[in-house]
Amino acid sequence: MSTATPRAVEVVALGCADPRAPIGDDVMRSGPERMALRLMSRSAVLAYHAAREALAGAAWPDLTEAGLFMAVGASGSDLEQLRRILLASQGERGFTLARFGEQGLRVCNPLFAFQLMNNFTMAHTAILTGTRGPNAVLFSRGVGTLAALDEALAALRHGDCARALVGAADSAVHPVTALEHTRWHGELADAPAGEGAAVLALAAVDPRAGAPEPGAGPSRWHIASVEWSEGGAPRPGAPSRAALGIADDDAVVLHGWRADVAAELATALAGRAAPAVSVLSLPDCLAATAPLAWAEALSRAPATCHALAVVTADRDGGVGAVRFVRGAR
Amino acid sequence: MTAVITGLGVISPFGAGVTAFFDGLCSGRSAVAPITSFDAASFPVSVAAEVPAATAERWRAPGAVSDAHARDRKVGFALAAAHQALAQAGLVDAGPGPSTAPSTAPSPAHGLEPRAGGHAALAAAALSLGLGLETALLEDFAVLGDHIDWDTERARALAAHAAGERTPRLRTPADLAARALRAHFGLGGPQYLHMSACAAGAAALACAASLIERGRARTVLCGGTDSMINPLGLGGMARLGATSPRAASDACRPFDLHRDGLAMGEGAAMFVVEDAAAARDRGATALAAITGWGSTQDAYKATAPRPDGAAAVAAMQRALQRAGLVPGDLDYLNAHGTGTPLNDVAEAQAIAAVFGPPRLPVSSIKGAIGHAMAAAGALELAACVLALAQQRAPGTTGLRELDPLCAVVALPPGAHPLRLRRVLSNSFGFGGHNASVILEAA
Structure with missing residues (x-):
């Protein structure tokens, strides 16, 4: 897999779940993926949507060796599930750990964990697309996403993989995340909160190959x-x-x-x-x-x-x- | 360039420091015991391998601005382990470590102001850290009532922010430990915060080696820190059916015929990684070299590992290839070895597929210290560094009767003198992340 000459990396295709266009819950209502929806957080759905679009553009015949490098944000689970757990954990004097252990956990859908874990924002995309190569899932609030791209470039340039998806999915409008950011930063009038995902399909290219036609998009x-x-x-x-x-x-x-x-x-x-x-x-x-x-x-x-x-x-x-x-x- | 480890620090269920950690692993004892950090009597699981209370209290997040900060145990673990590592590498004074004195006033740095006087190299040092989930603060959620009006809560938070007041938190920020490390030790380089669940610690070390190899950084503080021994973490893992239902010190029995799940653990292992030549030039002692690493994804199911272990095979092969080694070159393998029925069989099959008929000594340390999740890979690599240094491998605490389906040379509990030059550590994460890292004696 290692190559003597570091290879250049080209952008083959793009995929987006654009925050300025409606991102409805119908994104994955068709096809076999709908069964996976109950395991997926909102960000995981967006990530898959963007990756699927990028892969459609790339038209790669085989994803077995393809890499997947994504930045993810905070846990963005379904709050209704959490509300049910907390409700069941209320005793006469409010929430108690004893009630949580006895009752709260019983109403918790075990599959909730797969919405809760940050890494599943990416893992669901791997499962649904079949990318089995090198990977990294990195936490980011913005600039940290460049670390995911840096890791992808390192893998492609070194020859660990010839193709890779790289991008991020996140939601700043998840209520807990929004509240958390208000606590840390106050109101940011110049950057309204949104949600979305974008994925680039990248390919390593042989440095000895000729230059492509300019201006081709x-x-x-x-x-x-x-x-x-x-x-x-x-x-x-x-x-x-x-x-x-x-x-x-x-x-x-x-x-x-x-x-x-x-x-x-x-x-x-x-x-x-x-x-x-x-x-x-x-x-x-x-x-x-x-x-x-x-x-x-x-x-x-x-x-x-x-x-x-x-x-x-x-x-x-x-x-x-x-x-x-x-x-x- | 070759990446070498010049500093190592550990906070584990055996206490603070590498000596307590490795002696504990080699003793054959298990640190799994009834949970004391919160009342887990009503939970389906009531045992775990906790960092001793005195150690955890000693290393609570320094300068915590709120009880919530201090309740995220992994922050203090990371700071303490990092201090040990940096001190061994000669990059900070080997004093008592991070202060535990709480800050009383809010500040722009949220109470995480730089405190440690450090080497100039830290100003450009990168951070590559394996991190677990945010810690959910259920009590804080619960006081909001049956119906949470998020707009009202945001308005309150905004007013509190403007007034410089602290408000209850619902969860700790995922990167809180990284913020604390950067602030406390004055790390000014890029950061890579790995969230690949149980593979995160190993991924962080591999990333650090890659950063050195490609000249992206000269010094990297790396490792993993985690604690999911909290109500939602423990409860969630129990609801998934991943934990052993037995409230016993041998709750985790990797590769054993009667294994029935994992035991939760916690802790941190931190490393200083540098270029070998640069370390030599400044007189630092190399503890081990990181020569191979590989990662793959199962891309199979959210709920189970790929049963044929094919992606795990590929991760080990990638690591061998990167190190320029063949399977016969290895002397010991530290397995992911969770003690769950599915993982251990799949991993054993993968090991057999790479290394052939059972020859290579294999052990898992999770029977001794539980599964430290995002910190697990880092702790296991710390054990590998110490095994190379002491020429003895820790056995598999909890193993009594090898499962015939796990056809590996599983070392029984205790210490095993071996000639160790090259070792491999596996880490496989929920979600299908596989990471293998090879260390060689320096």
Whole structure:
């Protein structure tokens, strides 16, 4: 599996569960997958929806060796199930552990665990699609998703797999998650909460092969670099443009920025030759925001654009950039 | 570049430190006992391998801003194990470790301000951490009543945030331990937070080795930390039927004919991983080299491992290939060995498929310390590091009568002197994540 020469990685196809379009519960109402629904959290459904779309575009004949690298968010289980458990655990003086052990657990559907566990946001996709290769499931609130892409690139470049799905699914509108974020951050007026998923189908390409035709759309984009800086303490200050891997003539797409981070980015991007800086108006879908932006930026990039840096900033103050280059291997 | 381990720290059901951990494993004793951290008398499972109360209390999350923070036991475990590892690597002072003094005032860093004076290398160090589920705080949920008005709760939380006040939490953030580690030790590099259930700890170590190998980081603090010995964690695993129904110290009996489920465990194992040449240049001692790793997915069922173990086979083969080894090169295998009827047979079949007729010594440490979930792989790799250092392998506590369907050379309880140069550790996670890691004597 190991190769002597690190291989380039190309974007073959995209799949999205877009937060700006209705994402109904009918996403998987047909086909054999409907039986899996009762085991799946909302994010798991979204992840599968996006992966299925990406795989349809990629049309890979065999997924046995394909990798799957996803970022996931907080546990997003069905709250009705939890409500039933808590109700059954109420004694005369309210909730007691004794009642929980005696009664609460009895009303708990054992399959609830598969909604509760964060990793099942990805695992259901593996089960339903049959990807059996290298994998990673990483926690993210935004910039952390770039770590999932970084892991996927490492596997593809090293030759651990020739094909891989990478992306994220998450929901910032799950009541517990929304409440948690309010506690940590207060209200964020510039980033309304949303939910969604996006998945890229990536393939390693032989560096000795010829360059593809330019301007052929997303399938001709290659991933040149992934760089990020974590938020929270200790944050070493604004990352420089060089630290983010942004070249002088890249078109730059920003999304998910907070006012303070935007100011830092403006400084970081100052003095570039290329003026093109676009701002995507995406809801904050936490882990899923970054791949939604990648998908959006790649889909909308004009044929004349040959290098594109998509910059992510998250609620924790993390900042990162993925640099896509068209046709360069 | 070759990744080597230069520091190791452990918090386990045998107590704090690597000596207590490995001596406990080699004693043949089980740390599984009646649960004391909460009243589990009415639960279907009432035993687990808990970190001793005195140890857990000693290492409660330092600077916890609320009782909720302190109730997430894995945070303190991670900090304490990390301090041991970093001290051994010479990257922090080998003092008493993280302070347990609680912070009383809210702060932008949520009470997790940097406290440890550390080596400059930590400013750029990466973090690769295997983490378990958020800890659900059921009592806090319960006080909200039968019908939770989420809009009202958000309004309250918003007002409290604006006033700088603390409010009850419903669950701890999944990455709380990572935040604590980064803040406490001043880690400024990228972080990779692995959530692949029981494979997360091993995945974290493999990721760290990969980061070193490809020059992404010069120093990585990595490992796993978890505790699901809490009402929802324990209850949920019991409802899944994964736990042994017996309230006995031998509740977990890996590869035994009469095994009937796992015992819950908890703890943390943390490692400092560096490039071998860089470690040598700064005078650090390499404890072991991480030379092979591989991961696959079962892609089979949510509720059971792939019965033929095919994906587990592929994970071990990938690890061997990456290390440039053949099966005969290995001297010992630390099995995932949960003690559940399905896992142990599938894993034994997978081991046989890779290594052929039973020859390779195999053991599982889960009979001794239970299943520490996201920390399990890290704890098992810690046992492998210590086995390489001491040239003895821990046996399989709880094993009395080998299941004929598990055709492996399962080491019985106790310590087993062996010539150990290369060892492999398996970790298989709920959801079908398989990870195999190979360590070699440095």
